[in-house]
Structure formats: C-alpha cells, structure tokens
Amino acid sequence: MKKYYLQIMFYTIIAFLIVNCAVAKKSNTVATLTREIFTEDTATYKAINKLDRKKFIKDSSAETLWVDSIYDKMSVREKLGQLFMIAAYSNKDSIHINKTKALIKEYNVGGILFFQGGPVRQARLTNEYQAISKVPLFVAIDAEWGLSMRLDSTYVFPWNMTLGAIQELDLIEKVGKQMGAESKRMGIHFNFSPVIDINTNPQNPIIGNRSFGESKTNVSSKAIALMKGVQAQNVFSTGKHFPGHGDTSTDSHYTLPLVNFSKERLDMVELYPYKRMFDEGLASVMVGHLNIPSLESKENIPSSASYNVVTSVLQTQLGFEGLIFTDGLAMKGATNFKGAGDLELAVLLAGNDILLAPENVPASFEKLLSYYNEGILTEERLAFSVKKIIKYKFKVGLNKYHPIEITNLITDINPSQNEAIHYKLYENAITVLKNNEEILPIKNLNQKIAVVKLGDSDNSSFVSTLKKYTEVTEVSNTNIDSLNAELKKYDIVILSFHKENKTWAKQDFSELELMWLQQIAKENKVILDIFTKPYTLLPVNNFDDIEGLVVSYQNSDISQVVSAELLFGAIGAIGKLPVSINNSFKVNDGLATVKLNRLGFTTPENEDMDPLILSKIDSIAQKAINDKMTPGMQVLVARRGNVIFQKSYGHFTYDTIKKVTNADLYDVASISKMISTLPNVMQLYDQHKVNLDTKLKKMVPVFAKTDKENISFKDLLTHYAGLQAWIPFYKATLNSDNTPMDRYYRKVPNLQFSTKVADNLYIRNDYHDTIMKIIVKSPLSLKKEYKYSDFTFIILKEFLERKTKQPLEVLSQKNFYNSLGMNNTLYNPLDKFDKNKIVPSEIDTYFRQQVVQVYVHDMAAAMEGGVAGHAGIFSNAMDVAKMMQLFLQKGNYGGKSYFSEETFNVFNTSHYAAQGVQRGLGFDKRVEKEGPTCGCVSETSFGHTGFTGNIAWVDPKTEIVYVFLSNRTYPEVTAEGNKLSKENIREDIQQIIQDAIIK
Numbered sequence: 001m002k003k004y005y006l007q008i009m010f011y012t013i014i015a016f017l018i019v020n021c022a023v024a025k026k027s028n029t030v031a032t033l034t035r036e037i038f039t040e041d042t043a044t045y046k047a048i049n050k051l052d053r054k055k056f057i058k059d060s061s062a063e064t065l066w067v068d069s070i071y072d073k074m075s076v077r078e079k080l081g082q083l084f085m086i087a088a089y090s091n092k093d094s095i096h097i098n099k100t101k102a103l104i105k106e107y108n109v110g111g112i113l114f115f116q117g118g119p120v121r122q123a124r125l126t127n128e129y130q131a132i133s134k135v136p137l138f139v140a141i142d143a144e145w146g147l148s149m150r151l152d153s154t155y156v157f158p159w160n161m162t163l164g165a166i167q168e169l170d171l172i173e174k175v176g177k178q179m180g181a182e183s184k185r186m187g188i189h190f191n192f193s194p195v196i197d198i199n200t201n202p203q204n205p206i207i208g209n210r211s212f213g214e215s216k217t218n219v220s221s222k223a224i225a226l227m228k229g230v231q232a233q234n235v236f237s238t239g240k241h242f243p244g245h246g247d248t249s250t251d252s253h254y255t256l257p258l259v260n261f262s263k264e265r266l267d268m269v270e271l272y273p274y275k276r277m278f279d280e281g282l283a284s285v286m287v288g289h290l291n292i293p294s295l296e297s298k299e300n301i302p303s304s305a306s307y308n309v310v311t312s313v314l315q316t317q318l319g320f321e322g323l324i325f326t327d328g329l330a331m332k333g334a335t336n337f338k339g340a341g342d343l344e345l346a347v348l349l350a351g352n353d354i355l356l357a358p359e360n361v362p363a364s365f366e367k368l369l370s371y372y373n374e375g376i377l378t379e380e381r382l383a384f385s386v387k388k389i390i391k392y393k394f395k396v397g398l399n400k401y402h403p404i405e406i407t408n409l410i411t412d413i414n415p416s417q418n419e420a421i422h423y424k425l426y427e428n429a430i431t432v433l434k435n436n437e438e439i440l441p442i443k444n445l446n447q448k449i450a451v452v453k454l455g456d457s458d459n460s461s462f463v464s465t466l467k468k469y470t471e472v473t474e475v476s477n478t479n480i481d482s483l484n485a486e487l488k489k490y491d492i493v494i495l496s497f498h499k500e501n502k503t504w505a506k507q508d509f510s511e512l513e514l515m516w517l518q519q520i521a522k523e524n525k526v527i528l529d530i531f532t533k534p535y536t537l538l539p540v541n542n543f544d545d546i547e548g549l550v551v552s553y554q555n556s557d558i559s560q561v562v563s564a565e566l567l568f569g570a571i572g573a574i575g576k577l578p579v580s581i582n583n584s585f586k587v588n589d590g591l592a593t594v595k596l597n598r599l600g601f602t603t604p605e606n607e608d609m610d611p612l613i614l615s616k617i618d619s620i621a622q623k624a625i626n627d628k629m630t631p632g633m634q635v636l637v638a639r640r641g642n643v644i645f646q647k648s649y650g651h652f653t654y655d656t657i658k659k660v661t662n663a664d665l666y667d668v669a670s671i672s673k674m675i676s677t678l679p680n681v682m683q684l685y686d687q688h689k690v691n692l693d694t695k696l697k698k699m700v701p702v703f704a705k706t707d708k709e710n711i712s713f714k715d716l717l718t719h720y721a722g723l724q725a726w727i728p729f730y731k732a733t734l735n736s737d738n739t740p741m742d743r744y745y746r747k748v749p750n751l752q753f754s755t756k757v758a759d760n761l762y763i764r765n766d767y768h769d770t771i772m773k774i775i776v777k778s779p780l781s782l783k784k785e786y787k788y789s790d791f792t793f794i795i796l797k798e799f800l801e802r803k804t805k806q807p808l809e810v811l812s813q814k815n816f817y818n819s820l821g822m823n824n825t826l827y828n829p830l831d832k833f834d835k836n837k838i839v840p841s842e843i844d845t846y847f848r849q850q851v852v853q854v855y856v857h858d859m860a861a862a863m864e865g866g867v868a869g870h871a872g873i874f875s876n877a878m879d880v881a882k883m884m885q886l887f888l889q890k891g892n893y894g895g896k897s898y899f900s901e902e903t904f905n906v907f908n909t910s911h912y913a914a915q916g917v918q919r920g921l922g923f924d925k926r927v928e929k930e931g932p933t934c935g936c937v938s939e940t941s942f943g944h945t946g947f948t949g950n951i952a953w954v955d956p957k958t959e960i961v962y963v964f965l966s967n968r969t970y971p972e973v974t975a976e977g978n979k980l981s982k983e984n985i986r987e988d989i990q991q992i993i994q995d996a997i998i999k
Contacts, residue, residue, distance in 0.1 A: 066399050067390045070135060071383070078134065080368055081108030082386045083348065085140060085325070087357040090117025090125050090151075097125065104133050107365050110389055111138030111190075113357055118152045119186060119413055123404040126187045135390070136398035138354075140190035140238075144210055146179050147186065153410055154182070155418040156501075158425055160195055160222070161533065162553040164212035164578030165429040165590070169225040174421050176229020176237075182413040183235045187404040189396045191230055192238045192286060192325070194223040196273040197246035199579065202535050206251040209533055213578025214246075215587050220273035224280045231283060234396060239277055241288030241327060242314060243295070243303060244270025252289040252333035256302055259292045266294065274318060283392070284323040285314065287352060289333030302337050310351035323392055324352045330359040341367020345377060353385040416612075419558070420605035426552070426562040431534075431575035432591045434549035439492070439527060440593050441569030443895060445470040445821045447491035452476065452483070452520065454513045455532075457498040461557040462531075465564035466494070467663075468878055469598065470821040480516050484523050493524040494567065498555045499532045507532040514539060521545035529563055531555040537581045551577065561601050568821075569596030569895070570641075596895040598821075599885050600642045604996065607639040613996035614645050620988050621649040624966075629980040630949050632660035632839070633966035636877035637993055638885065640959045646877065652839050653970060660839065665829050665874040666965040667841045667857045669946030672873035673793045675825070675883040676812045678922040679898065680800050681717075682891075682907055683815060686899035689803060692906070696721075699799040702772060707780045716792050717921035720912055722781030723789040729771055730847050730859040733763070738846055755865040756828075758848040758855045763863055771860065772798065786917040790860065790870040797869030809867050820882050820893060825875040828866040830854040838874060841948050843971040857948055857969060871947075877963040880952050884943070884961045888954045908942050934984075934991040949978075951986045958997060962990055 071079070086109050088100050103109055112129060114122055130137055141147065147154035157179065163172055183191050198219050199211035212222040227237040241252075243266060248257035261270070274285070287310055289302040295313060296306040303309040304326045314320050326347045327334070338346055340363035344355050348368075358364045371377045393399070432440060442449070449472045453459045466472045473490070477483035487493050495517065499507040509517065517540070520526060527548035530536050534551050543549065550573075552563040565571050572595035576588045604611040617635055624630050632650025636643060648660040668675070684690050690699065690713055697709035708721070715721040733744040746753035746762045753762040775791050797808050804811055809827045817825050829838050840853035847859055861868035886893040887908075890901040907921040918925040923942035926933050932945045933953060943953030949968030954961050968980040980986070 063391060063394045066394050067387055070390050071387055074135075074386075076372060076382075077369065078108045079382050079386045080365060080372065082110035082135065082389050083344075083353070083355050083368075083382075084109040084358065084361060084365065085111035085113050085138060085354050085356050086361055087115060087328075087330075088112045088125070088129070089115050090121035092117075097128075100125075100129065101132060103361050104129055104137070107361060108134060109137070109361070110135070111140060111354065113140045113142070113192075114150065114188075115142070116150055119147065119154060120406060120409055122151065123186060123406055123409055127403045130187075130401065130403065136393060136401040138190060138389070138393065138396075138398075139186075139188045140192060141183065141186075141188050142192045143179065143183065143188075144193045144195055147182055147413065153414075155414050156556070157418070157422070158429070158554060158556075158559075159209040159501075160212045161199075161209040161578055162429050163222055163226070163425065164218055165431050165551075165553065165575040166222075166425060167574065167576060168428050169221060171421070171424055171428060172222050172225035173229040173232075175425065176226040177232055178229070178415075178418055178421060179226075180230035180233030180235040183230070184233050185404075185409065185412050188235060189393075189398070190236045190238055190284065192240060193230070194226045194237065194239065195241070196220070196223045196239045196277065197241055197244055198269060198273070199246045200269075201247040201249060202538060202579065203249055204246065205249070206253065207245055207248070208535070211246055213587065214580060215578070216269050216272040218578060218587070220276045223273055224277055227277060227280065227282055231281065236283035236323075236392070236396065238284040238286050238323075238325060239274060239282050240286035241290070242274065242285050243288075243290070243292065243309060245288045245290060246270065248290070252327065253331045254333075256289060256291045256300060256333045256336060259290050261292075261294060263294045266292070271313075271318065274314075274320075278318060278320055282320075282322060284325060285320060286325040286327055286356070287314070287347075288327050289331055289337075300337065302333055304334060304352065305337060305343070305346040305350050307350045310347075315351055323354060323388060325354045326352045326356045328357045329355060329364075330357055335359060340364045341371075344368055345371050348377065348381065348385070353388055416603065417605055420603040422556075422558045423562060423602045423606055426556075426559045427565075427571050427574075429553060429575045430559070430563055430566055430573060431551045431553075431577050431589075432549070432566075432573040432593055433551060433577065433581075433585050433589060434543060434546055435591050435593060436547040438594075439525070439548045440550070440567060440573070441596055442470075442492065442567055443569065443596065444819075445894070446818050448489060449473070449492045449494065450475045450487055450490040451494040451496060452487070453496055453498060454509070454516065455496075455498040457500045457531075457555050459496055459498045459531075459560065462496055462498075462529075462560035462564055465561045465601065466567070467823075468601075468821075469564070469568040469570075471823040480519055483516075484520060487520065487524050491525065493520060493526050495520060495526055495528045497528070497530045497532060497536065499536075501554050501556065507536055509536060509539060518542065518545070527567065529567070531559060531563070534577060534579050534581060537584070540584075543584055551575075565600045566593065568598055569594060570598045570600030571595055594895070597641060597889055597892060598894045599638060599882060602642040602644060604639075604644045607642055607644050608998040609637075609639060609644055610996045610998055613992060616992050617645070617647070617989050618649075620985060620992065621647075624980060624983070624985045625650040627979070627983070628654065629983060629985060630966040630968035631970055633949075633964060634660065634662060634664070634666065634877040635989060636881050636961070636963040638881055638961040641885065641889075643878070643881065652967075658836065662878065663824070663837065663876060665824060665833060665838045665876055666950065666967060667839075667871075667946075667948050668873050668875050668880065668950050668952075668965060669858060669871050669948040670790075671875075671880065671944050671946045671950050671952050672861075672871045673869065674922060674944040674952065675875070675880060676808065676827075676873050677793050677796050677800065677869040678907075679816055679883070679886075680804075680808070680811050681796055681922070682899045682903055684800070684803060685906070686891075686903040690799075692911075696795070700795055700802065702776055702798075703795075706776055708776070714911055714921065716795065717907075718786070718912055718917060718919050719788045719792060720784070720786055720915075720917055721789075721792070722784065722787065723775075723791045724778045724780075725787060725789050726791075726860075727774060727778065728859065729774065729863055733767075733863075734847065738849070755863075756855075757862045757865075758844075758850055758852065761848060763865075768864055771863065784915075786912070786915075786919065793869035794860070795869070797867075800869075807867065808869065816883070816886075816898065819896060820886065822875070822879040822882055825873060825879040825883075827856075827872045827874070828854075829874040839967050840970055841967050842969045842973070845972070875965075877965050880963045880965070881961050884952050884954050884963065887942070888956060888959065888961060908940070932986075934987040934994065936991050936994040945986075949980050949986075951990075953990065958994070960993060960997075962993055964989060 576590035637645035697704040841857040858871035861871035938957035941955035949966035
C-alpha cells in the first residue's frame with residue numbers, strides 16, 4: 001500500500017512539472033485565450049482558479065474518507081466526467097439507450113437527467129446505467145409538480161401558482177414529502193424544483209404557473225415548505241433559476257432574456273427567496289441563462305457563464321456552498337454564447353459545478369480535457385467541484401447504492417395519500433374575488449340555477465357535483481341572443497371556463513368568449529368560475545356585472561369537485577390570489593365565504609379512514625351479484641360531513657344490459673318512513689302540535705271509541721302499541737285467478753278510478769277509506785310487547801295530512817326535499833324522471849302482472865296511488881345520505897334548522913329499553929343479535945332498513961353515514977326468502993366500514 005502511494009506521488013509530481021512547463025511555454029497564448037473568452041485581466045483569472053483550501057481540510061469523517069477514496073483513484077478523464085449530467089429518456093429506442101450507455105462508459109459521466117418516459121422503463125434503465133458506471137450516478141428529474149411533469153402513469157400535483165394561493169404551509173410541505181418519497185422510490189436524487197422565480201411579469205412566456213406568484217415573501221415561504229418536504233425524504237431540491245427568471249418577456253430555451261434591473265432591486269426582490277432558502281438548507285441551485293447588465297457588464301454573457309453572478313454573488317455574497325447546476329446547456333440562451341467545450345469551460349470557470357445536458361457531450365468533454373492539459377482548467381478548480389459532487393453522492397446514500405426494486409413500483413409511486421392531499425390543496429387554494437350580496441355560498445336551493453360552459457375542455461366533474469347539491473340545468477347555444485333569452489328563466493347563472501392544464505400559454509379567453517361573458521353577465525345574475533390561471537382574467541375590462549367571481553386555478557377533476565362544494569357551502573373559501581389582476585385585484589386578495597353544514601366530498605384518508613380496507617366492499621358487493629342476491633346496488637359512506645366512498649355495482653337486472661349509476665333511483669321501501677313521514681312528524685312535535693302522550697283518537701279521530709283510541713304517540717312510533725304487523729290488502733281486490741276485480745279496478749282512468757296502481761291499472765279513489773277501516777278493525781294484541789307494524793306509518797300519514805291539510809308528498813317536498821337539495825327523491829318518479837333512470841324492483845305475477853319499475857313495490861302503497869306513510873319513496877344513495885346527515889346534525893343542514901336538537905334526541909331515544917325494545921321513535925336501533933346492523937356500531941346509532949334490500953344508518957359516535965340501496969326483490973321474492981339478509985351482505989359491508997376507521 002505504501003509503495004502504491006509513493007508511486008502516485010511520484011507520477012503526480014512529474015505530471016505537475018510537465019503541465020507547468022507546457023503552461024510556461026504557452027503563457028502568452030493561454031493568457032490571451034483566457035482574457036478573450038472569460039475575463040478582463042489576469043487578476044480575475046487567478047481569482048477564478050483560486051481554491052479555498054479551508055473547504056478541504058481533512059477530517060476522520062466517513063464522508064471525507066469516502067470522498068477521498070473515490071477521488072484519489074480517479075483519472076483526469078474520470079474526474080472530468082463527474083462534471084457532466086447528461087439527458088436521458090425512457091421513451092426512446094435502443095439507439096438512444098446505447099448512446100447513453102456509451103457516454104457513461106467512455107466519458108464516465110457523473111449523472112443522468114431523465115426527461116419523458118414511463119416509471120418502470122426509467123427504473124429499469126436507471127438500474128442498467130448504474131450497473132455500468134464506475135462511480136454511482138446522480139439521477140435527476142425536472143418534476144416541478146411531481147413525476148407527472150415527465151413520466152406517464154404518475155400523479156399530477158397542482159402547479160406552483162395554485163400552491164401559491166394556499167396559506168397553510170404544512171400542506172405545501174406535505175406535497176414536498178409526497179414528491180420526495182416518489183422520487184426516492186424511483187432512485188432519483190435531485191428534483192429540479194422548486195421554481196423560486198418571482199413572476200412579476202404576467203406575460204412571462206416560460207415561468208408563469210411554475211412560479212408561486214409575484215410576492216417575494218409568498219414565493220419564499222412556499223418554496224421553503226416544498227423544499228423541506230422533498231429534502232426530508234433525502235432527495236435534494238434545486239432552487240431555480242438563479243438569480244431570477246420571473247420578470248422576463250422571452251424564453252431562455254430560444255434566446256437570452258434580458259433582466260434589466262439594478263443591483264438594489266435584484267437584491268431586494270429576486271435574491272430574497274434564495275437568501276431565505278439558503279438559511280433553511282437548500283442543497284442545490286440552478287443558474288439560469290439570463291442577460292443581467294447590472295451584474296455582468298460584458299454584453300450578452302449569460303448569467304450561467306458569469307463569474308460575477310455565479311461566484312461573486314451566489315457563492316461569495318450569499319455564501320452558498322451547495323451544488324451549483326447550470327440550466328440546460330443545449331438551450332439557445334447558452335449555445336448562442338459559445339460552442340461545445342468553450343461554453344462548458346465558461347460556466348465552469350464562472351463557478352458552476354455540474355454541466356447540465358450539454359448539446360454535444362463528446363465534443364465538450366474532449367475540449368475540456370484539452371483546456372485541462374493546457375492549464376486553463378486547473379486541477380484545483382476541478383477538485384473543487386468534483387469533490388463536492390462526490391460528497392453529495394455520499395449524502396444521498398450512493399456510497400451504499402442499491403438497485404431500484406421494480407415490483408409494486410407503480411403502486412408505490414401512486415399512493416392514495418396523493419388524492420387525499422390533492423383535495424386539501426384545492427380546499428385551501430380556491431379563491432373568491434367577488435361576492436356581491438353574499439351570492440356565495442348558494443343558500444337557497446329552491447332557486448333555478450343554470451350552468452353555462454365556456455372554453456374547450458371537460459367540465460363533467462363540476463356539473464355532476466353541482467347536481468349532487470340541487471337541480472342544475474346545463475344550458476348551451478351557439479347564438480348569444482338565444483342563449484340569453486333561455487337564461488332569463490333562471491335565478492342564477494354559473495359561468496364556468498375550462499381549458500386544458502397542459503399548456504399554460506393557451507388558457508386565455510377568446511375574443512368571442514370575452515364578448516359572451518360580458519353580455520351574459522350584463523343580463524343575468526352571474527357567478528364566474530375559472531378553472532385556469534388567474535391571468536386569464538387580465539383582458540376582462542369590467543367586473544361590475546359579475547356578482548360572484550371564483551378562481552379555481554386548474555381544470556382537474558378534484559378542482560372541479562371542490563369548487564362545486566365551495567359554491568354550495570360544503571367548504572368555505574380561504575384562498576388568496578398569488579398575483580395581481582391589473583388594478584382590479586391585488587396579491588393576497590381573497591374573500592372568506594361561509595361554510596354551511598352540507599355534505600362535501602373527499603378521500604377516506606382525510607377523514608381517518610383506510611381506503612384499502614374500504615375497497616373490500618367491492619368483493620362483498622360482487623359476491624351479492626354473483627350469487628344472485630341482487631342485480632345491483634349503490635353504496636355510500638360519509639364521515640364527518642364528507643362523502644368518502646360512493647360506488648354503484650351491477651346492473652338494473654340480471655340481463656346485464658344497463659349498469660347502475662350513482663344517479664339512478666331505487667325504491668327505498670320502508671326507508672320512506674324515516675326520510676319522508678318521520679321528519680314531518682318530528683317538525684309537528686317540535687312545534688308542540690303533538691307530544692309523547694298524545695292519544696291516537698286525537699291524532700286520527702276515526703280511531704275514537706275503538707280499542708286503539710288510547711294508543712299513545714310514543715307507543716305508536718316505538719311499535720309498542722300491539723298493532724298487527726301487516727295485512728295484504730290487495731288480495732281482497734282480486735279474483736281467484738289473481739286478476740283485478742272490476743269492482744275495484746279499471747284499465748283506463750275515470751273520475752272515480754283515477755288512483756294509479758301500475759300501468760293500465762287504476763283503483764277506486766275511495767279505497768284508502770277501506771284500508772283505514774280495515775286497520776281500525778284489525779285485532780290488537782292484548783300483550784304489551786314490541787311488534788313492528790306498517791300500520792304505524794300508514795296512520796301517521798293520515799295524521800299529518802289531517803293536521804297540515806296538505807298531502808304527504810307535498811309536505812315532504814316543501815318542508816325538506818327542496819331545501820335539502822334532494823331533487824332525486826320523490827313519490828311516483830315517472831312524473832319527473834325517464835324510466836331508464838329508475839331501477840325495477842320485481843316482476844309481479846301475483847297482483848299487478850307486470851314488471852314493477854316506476855311504481856312502488858309495496859302493494860298497499862301502490863293501492864294508495866304510490867304515496868304512503870310506510871313506503872313509496874324513490875331515491876338514490878346521495879339523496880338519502882343528505883337526510884341522514886340532517887339527522888346526524890340533529891335537525892340542521894345547509895345552515896337551516898328543520899327541528900331542534902332536543903326533538904331529535906327524544907326521537908333517537910329507546911324509550912322502552914328497560915322492556916327490551918331497542919327502537920327509538922321511528923328509528924330502528926342497534927340490537928346485539930339478529931338486528932339490522934353488524935352489531936359493531938354504537939348504541940347511539942340509528943337508521944332503518946327496507947324490504948327491497950336497503951339500509952340507511954347513522955352512527956353519531958363515529959360520525960358515519962352508511963347507505964346501501966338495492967333491488968334484491970328482482971325478479972321475484974323467492975321461496976328461500978331474503979338471501980341478501982341471510983348472507984349478511986349489508987351487515988358485512990357495515991363491518992368493513994367500521995374496520996376502516998383509523999384508530
């Protein structure tokens with residue numbers, strides 16, 4: 001070993017003497033060349049090559065030992081190679097791959113910058129490239145909004161400008177952590193992010209949305225937060241484009257942009273975020289190709305090749321000691337300055353460490369080698385950067401390099417947390433700039449609302465979410481006058497502008513769209529919501545006619561969902577504008593809006609639920625379909641006021657022709673009791689028009705002087721009154737062959753037979769009186785015990801209609817559905833919806849002799865014309881969830897009180913618990929065995945089931961709403977009974993929901 005070191009020292013001394021002799025002979029040539037290309041005098045030249053040896057004081061640290069052990073074994077060619085980071089692609093052919101491998105082998109390049117491709121292909125190539133490299137390679141990527149900026153099959157995070165609207169820095173740091181974790185999984189060591197250019201020029205063609213905004217403090221805070229997140233994952237951030245590309249009108253990819261500010265201005269504005277980031281530990285900086293006369297007096301020298309910029313300002317003045325990258329050296333802002341080799345020497349002598357993506361690596365390398373041999377590039381200068389590069393390779397763990405594991409790569413870099421944080425980001429970013437007369441949030445859902453789309457991109461998630469809150473009509477026309485004429489029918493017009501996220505520069509209104517916007521706003525009450533960059537608003541000359549103005553920043557599905565939530569108050573607006581819009585709106589403008597307690601939408605993680613466990617619902621649902629327990633179903637789970645799971649499964653029928661969607665309607669059977677009759681009764685109780693002791697004879701006089709006259713309101717609603725469970729009223733109206741008796745039915749309606757039972761079947765209008773008489777005369781149990789009875793709610797409908805003098809269907813719409821936005825909930829759905837939106841419930845061969853699809857399944861309710869107290873409602877899971885959320889919130893929803901908390905508590909109490917009756921007033925409750933639930937919910941939970949295969953359940957303890965709707969009765973109720981119930985499908989799903997709660 002000693003002999004080896006002596007040999008090294010001997011040859012080093014010989015080489016030193018040879019080089020110095022060569023330099024001496026060519027001193028005039030070298031000095032002339034150096035002055036011509038790089039500096040004005042030999043003093044500056046000496047300064048360029050001066051080495052601060054304090055940085056290389058040896059110590060016993062593992063880092064230094066590793067650095068020295070690598071460096072000391074390197075040849076000059078190997079050292080030079082470390083300075084190069086070459087461009088690579090994973091979407092190119094074998095020619096490119098072989099060329100990249102040749103560069104690694106022949107020139108010993110120090111790193112690879114990946115551009116477009118795919119994650120698995122890139123990971124495999126990374127492993128191949130690392131395997132042939134003598135020293136482990138740096139791997140870098142330009143991933144400003146995540147890997148998706150370069151790679152397919154990866155997650156798209158919001159732009160920096162969107163993040164610039166967010167006030168919660170912890171959220172930005174979480175984004176950084178996600179980005180860092182995904183980069184680390186891909187074997188990436190540098191993310192060339194964040195962009196810390198301050199975009200003070202709205203016309204900037206290259207920075208724009210890549211910037212956090214125009215405020216230096218906002219840019220700094222967001223950049224630091226993002227950097228902290230990335231670097232916490234042991235991936236290095238690279239701040240760019242030093243000293244500042246934010247106020248340029250040209251693109252350095254094509255020319256050399258001019259930054260014509262004074263030193264004072266640059267120090268006060270452009271350099272401000274760098275100073276702050278250096279204090280926080282930024283690992284690396286990328287120097288831009290910019291023309292900055294105040295920092296570099298020589299004309300047309302790009303900042304990347306300026307010693308004054310890279311060394312005097314960045315390293316000396318600002319004290320930066322991390323790695324310094326050039327911007328891409330194939331960019332015209334650089335190549336227009338010098339050719340291959342001369343350009344690389346210029347940027348090295350300026351003080352950069354890493355030569356990023358040169359245009360011609362072999363030519364540049366060989367020329368640098370010649371400059372080294374000539375003494376222009378000294379050993380000291382080379383050692384300074386190469387040792388720093390090797391040091392950072394140690395810091396990032398390349399001293400213990402391991403190949404990338406390909407298994408589960410796509411899953412690992414697309415964790416469900418990405419979507420969770422995405423929701424949070426938009427909840428915090430979306431900005432309200434105008435809110436005249438508090439048009440936002442839209443409180444009154446009885447208004448007629450239209451939505452008009454401008455722009456050429458998709459708006460389906462926005463519209464579908466708006467429709468989950470209330471009835472919203474899409475209106476379009478190719479003629480502005482015709483469009484405005486149509487819009488006069490509406491109270492509010494939501495104008496939404498949608499453009500593709502891909503191209504920042506092509507997100508502006510067209511001249512025609514600007515004209516339409518002004519005319520629509522002039523003639524209507526308008527909320528303008530733009531799903532584009534804030535600068536889209538620059539050409540809007542007059543905002544006076546726009547009542548509500550919302551900036552949603554980008555046109556992603558999640559931004560559309562969250563923006564719709566904001567319009568209806570499920571969330572409040574808290575975002576702040578990151579840039580100015582002429583004199584109309586300034587940086588940090590942003591109005592707060594009221595949050596109403598309406599259901600919103602988010603991911604399971606955001607409500608402490610495990611999405612992987614919830615995904616097990618899929619297999620339970622499929623089992624039910626495969627085993628023919630039901631043709632299809634809807635399942636919805638909400639927690640803490642947010643829907644976190646909403647899926648539809650299967651088809652309308654077993655023929656698998658029509659798939660079930662979330663918007664389709666099911667016959668909810670006995671859930672009608674809970675979401676129609678019961679809340680109306682609760683309102684009367686709240687108004688003191690009935691109490692627990694009110695007797696049946698007072699509620700419905702037909703029961704006076706009968707054995708049922710003293711049944712109390714409490715006993716009636718707890719099914720503790722002794723009423724008979726059910727009577728098949730329809731049988732008495734049929735002939736022996738199950739055909740309808742002429743006495744009771746007609747195929748064509750007339751004045752006496754206008755109550756529709758089914759297609760071509762009308763019952764006598766007075767048959768309701770017969771039903772009531774049958775109930776009055778029905779036997780009453782002498783024993784005081786619990787017995788579930790449909791009679792309870794048939795009687796309550798009679799009570800409600802007598803007390804209010806209004807039909808039940810009108811009461812429910814007026815008192816609840818209209819203001820709750822339950823626009824898909826109603827009796828007799830064919831009055832409003834097409835048949836293909838309504839799921840069939842049975843093929844009836846015993847009464848109606850037809851497919852029961854748009855008519856209620858329950859026979860007694862059908863004989864009441866489809867409107868009964870115990871059945872008849874059609875709805876979907878989303879609408880049912882609104883009513884259940886109203887119950888969870890104890891009578892309040894959307895900022896409106898429907899009944900008091902005290903009233904709800906009375907109805908949700910098991911008044912006969914001591915007698916073993918686990919039922920509230922109208923609400924079913926959890927029982928330990930053979931109950932409607934999994935038994936895993938709390939004692940305070942409540943809900944109801946339905947004969948057609950439904951359950952709607954709320955657990956106040958966990959704040960969970962669970963809705964399951966199906967048509968298990970299709971095609972018929974079989975002799976083997978309710979298989980869906982026997983197999984515990986609904987209960988098993990409820991158990992999964994409980995298991996998914998993150999403790």
